[in-house]
Amino acid sequence: MPKKRRPHDELKPAVLAAARSSVVEGGISAVSARGIAEDVGVSVGTLYNLFGHLDGIIRAMNVVRIAELQVALVAALDAADDEPEARLLAMAEAYFDFALSEPNLWEALFRYSTVTPSGGEIEAAEATLFSLLRRAAGDEAEGGAADESLRTLWAAVHGVVELAMSRRTVGADMDTARYHARLVVMAGLRGYHALRSEGIL
Amino acid sequence: MPKKRRPHDELKPAVLAAARSSVVEGGISAVSARGIAEDVGVSVGTLYNLFGHLDGIIRAMNVVRIAELQVALVAALDAADDEPEARLLAMAEAYFDFALSEPNLWEALFRYSTVTPSGGEIEAAEATLFSLLRRAAGDEAEGGAADESLRTLWAAVHGVVELAMSRRTVGADMDTARYHARLVVMAGLRGYHALRSEGIL
DNA sequence: ATATAAAATGAACTTTGTTCAATTTGACGT
DNA sequence: ACGTCAAATTGAACAAAGTTCATTTTATAT
Numbered sequence A, B: 001m002p003k004k005r006r007p008h009d010e011l012k013p014a015v016l017a018a019a020r021s022s023v024v025e026g027g028i029s030a031v032s033a034r035g036i037a038e039d040v041g042v043s044v045g046t047l048y049n050l051f052g053h054l055d056g057i058i059r060a061m062n063v064v065r066i067a068e069l070q071v072a073l074v075a076a077l078d079a080a081d082d083e084p085e086a087r088l089l090a091m092a093e094a095y096f097d098f099a100l101s102e103p104n105l106w107e108a109l110f111r112y113s114t115v116t117p118s119g120g121e122i123e124a125a126e127a128t129l130f131s132l133l134r135r136a137a138g139d140e141a142e143g144g145a146a147d148e149s150l151r152t153l154w155a156a157v158h159g160v161v162e163l164a165m166s167r168r169t170v171g172a173d174m175d176t177a178r179y180h181a182r183l184v185v186m187a188g189l190r191g192y193h194a195l196r197s198e199g200i201l
Numbered sequence C: 001a002t003a004t005a006a007a008a009t010g011a012a013c014t015t016t017g018t019t020c021a022a023t024t025t026g027a028c029g030t
Numbered sequence D: 001a002c003g004t005c006a007a008a009t010t011g012a013a014c015a016a017a018g019t020t021c022a023t024t025t026t027a028t029a030t
Helices: A008-026 A033-040 A044-051 A054-079 A084-101 A103-110 A119-140 A144-166 A172-197 B008-026 B033-040 B044-051 B054-079 B084-101 B103-110 B119-140 B144-166 B172-197
Strands: none
Touching: A008 A033, A008 A044, A008 A054, A008 A103, A033 A044, A044 A054, A054 A084, A054 A103, A054 A119, A084 A103, A084 A119, A084 A144, A084 A172, A103 A144, A119 A144, A144 A172, A144 B144, A144 B172, A172 B144, A172 B172, B008 B033, B008 B044, B008 B054, B008 B103, B033 B044, B044 B054, B054 B084, B054 B103, B054 B119, B084 B103, B084 B119, B084 B144, B084 B172, B103 B144, B119 B144, B144 B172
16 A cells, blocks of 8 residues: 655645535534545544544634635625625625535534634634624724624624524525525614614613 | 333433433533443443434433423513513523523534434424514514514524523623623614614515 | 655554344233 | 243444554655
């Protein structure tokens, strides 16, 4: 059996791609060290040399996926009209579409806390997401209370996405679900203004 | 080794209790067939005679947990003032508290789709939850569009809970997070009314 | 060419979920 | 009382998973 020596920088992406396609096809439970090893054409030991544990592979895969999410959100933001509501709506839809386009990858991202990018990585991702939200909200949101509201708004959008995910939404239902994601943003903005004018916020 | 013969009706709850305490202590990954068997004082084979698969045990455990959730929500609803907003706020808080009181059980409920009560059971649970929401909303919500809005509102509340969960919220942060759950309801209701008066809903 | 370090290997160990033939139990008919 | 028999229980055994590590191979520098 040949033992070609490949530099890690070119081997790691291959491993992550193999892991990803396993997840896409059969969900997280379809991933196995031996399966990936066979797909990449490498032994199990090599995987452990590269990533330490199997969780490390999933984690690294999730880091890549989060980067993709950020790209999608930035694209949506840049394409949207220069108005707070339109921008937030565009981001919510992009978030929704991203999740629903690859449900198994989304599940891998959020449903397995062991496997969620740890510590610094996830905090950095949240910080980036939040800076995008502030850019989207623009002058709509200023100050500390508004930041909290923005975070809460996004949690609400995430909830709608989760609901759509848990129902494995497809077809016409998907359009309805995406509209619900819009609804949350529209109602959230109006509610925010109402609460401010009532002096509650 | 003695082979006492216990009727299933008294053995099953013992198994579920063992599974539950494993989950509470160490999360879903701490559950194992052999572990439960030892705790209950029974062989692995017996577990499989009773539940078919290990997933069946978790599923049954989740069914019990969902019943507990419904009890908690009904209690909150009954204790609240007879006014739509107060009732929805009470339900949101009860939902939040229920999730955060046992994070590992919550995770078992929602984060593992394989293990989520299947088909009829989860639909029945959703139907019950929704009927509670309609009771809470009362005259606030009438007709089909309002039903959808109510469902969306709850998805948003769920999102806030998920965010609090993912941060393993404790202490003072928990009060803030619970307040965010209230915020979603308050803003949601006001936003709903605004959208109606704008003719969007 | 040789030495040396880095990389890759795959056999082996542990721990899972799961199965099933054999064994034990308790109730019922005689 | 006794024997029968279906139901319940057992635990050894299998497959597949994550993980480790002594050994072997490769590439590079001297």
